[in-house]
Amino acid sequence: xxxxxxxxxxxxxxxxxxxxxxxxxxxxxxxxxxxxxxxxxxxxxxxxxxxxxxxxxxxxxxxxxxxxxxxxxxxxxxxxxxxxxxxxxxxxxxxxxxxxxxxxxxxxxxxxxxxxxxxxxxxxxxxxxxxxxxxxxxxxxxxxxxxxxxxxxxxxxxxxxxxxxxxxxxxxxxxxxxxxxxxxxxxxxxxxxxxxxxxxxxxxxxxxxxxxxxxxxxxxxxxxxxxxxxxxxxxxxxxxxxxxxxxxxxxxxxxxxxxxxxxxxxxxxxxxxxxxxxxxxxxxxx
Ligand code: BEZ
Ligand code: FE
Numbered sequence: 572x573x574x575x576x577x578x579x580x581x582x583x584x585x586x587x588x589x590x591x592x593x594x595x596x597x598x599x600x601x602x603x604x605x606x607x608x609x610x611x612x613x614x615x616x617x618x619x620x621x622x623x624x625x626x627x628x629x630x631x632x633x634x635x636x637x638x639x640x641x642x643x644x645x646x647x648x649x650x651x652x653x654x655x656x657x658x659x660x661x662x663x664x665x666x667x668x669x670x671x672x673x674x675x676x677x678x679x680x681x682x683x684x685x686x687x688x689x690x691x692x693x694x695x696x697x698x699x700x701x702x703x704x705x706x707x708x709x710x711x712x713x714x715x716x717x718x719x720x721x722x723x724x725x726x727x728x729x730x731x732x733x734x735x736x737x738x739x740x741x742x743x744x745x746x747x748x749x750x751x752x753x754x755x756x757x758x759x760x761x762x763x764x765x766x767x768x769x770x771x772x773x774x775x776x777x778x779x780x781x782x783x784x785x786x787x788x789x790x791x792x793x794x795x796x797x798x799x800x801x802x803x804x805x806x807x808x809x810x811x812x813x814x815x816x817x818x819x820x821x822x823x824x825x826x827x828x829x830x831x832x833x834x835x836x837x838x839x840x841x842x843x844x845x846x847x848x849x850x851x852x853x854x855x856x857x
Contacts, residue, residue: 664705679740682742684750717742
């Protein structure tokens with residue numbers, strides 16, 4: 572008979588995973604058990620508090636669907652998503668930032684210069700930039716997956732008035748590793764507050780807003796894939812992002828442009844804003 576008591580419980584539970592053959596998975600589970608038990612011991616967790624915690628998880632499960640995960644949101648608002656992003660970012664390369672729930676695979680393929688304006692209202696922005704390696708050489712086989720919200724602050728998944736391909740695309744950079752993309756200025760956005768995370772935010776007085784941003788995934792063979800965002804420096808929520816995604820290197824100024832030749836080349840009849848995003852990708856880990 573195994574006599575389980577306070578001093579051997581953690582080790583016994585950790586040992587129960589000894590049969591897992593993958594060493595890393597086993598290590599992660601042992602550490603998870605160790606940290607969970609340490610949390611309960613250090614806080615002297617009571618039955619009522621433990622039940623309240625489980626209730627929070629039950630509510631999260633209840634509101635979670637295929638297209639809306641309260642658990643991913645939990646990871647975002649507790650800063651875990653950002654911590655994992657930051658741990659994988661190498662100094663001197665473009666930092667990662669949260670993926671968020673509105674990435675959908677299979678965006679339409681387009682060619683740079685990309686034009687996503689369609690009939691979207693909003694301020695016109697030319698996003699332009701390059702993808703380079705750590706030595707400053709262009710990465711000419713890079714592809715970019717791009718998505719953003721519309722002028723009403725909503726992503727296409729949240730707004731039946733938008734087509735499912737609105738304000739999203741994939742494209743290859745050109746032969747010099749550069750790109751241009753005509754779009755509209757994104758708007759600040761509230762994370763979903765109708766679930767347990769919303770209750771937590773109301774109880775803590777935390778801001779549920781995200782500053783306006785573009786979402787960008789950059790991929791190239793032999794390089795680490797970068798999932799990141801680009802922020803508007805004039806946004807009122809830049810210092811209080813609900814999911815901690817803002818990094819200095821991901822904030823870019825919007826410059827007014829009114830050069831007639833550029834406007835003609837871009838097919839624009841009005842002045843526009845331009846924003847630059849130059850990406851540095853690290854080589855993939857061997
Ligand atoms: C977003 O960028 O849209 C987002 C990111 C994290 C949580 C919710 C929304
Ligand atoms: Fe977003």
